[in-house]
Amino acid sequence: MSKLQTLLDRLKAHQHVLIVAAADHDTMPADSVLRRVAELENAIAAVEAVIAEDEEE
DSSP states (O other), X not given: OOHXXXXXXXXXXXXXXXXXXXXXXXXXXXXXXXXXXHHHHHHHHHHHHHHHHXXXX
């Protein structure tokens, strides 16, 4: 497995943990949690784009 794929897997796992933790609360998660989830989504998309570019070469 490539280092980028490993990074991608870790980012997705961390995002999943945040989402599950937020869902375990009865109230809407704090803005900071939502912001972190969104930041992870951006990082995931960036890593996926680099992986896709590498596969095309």
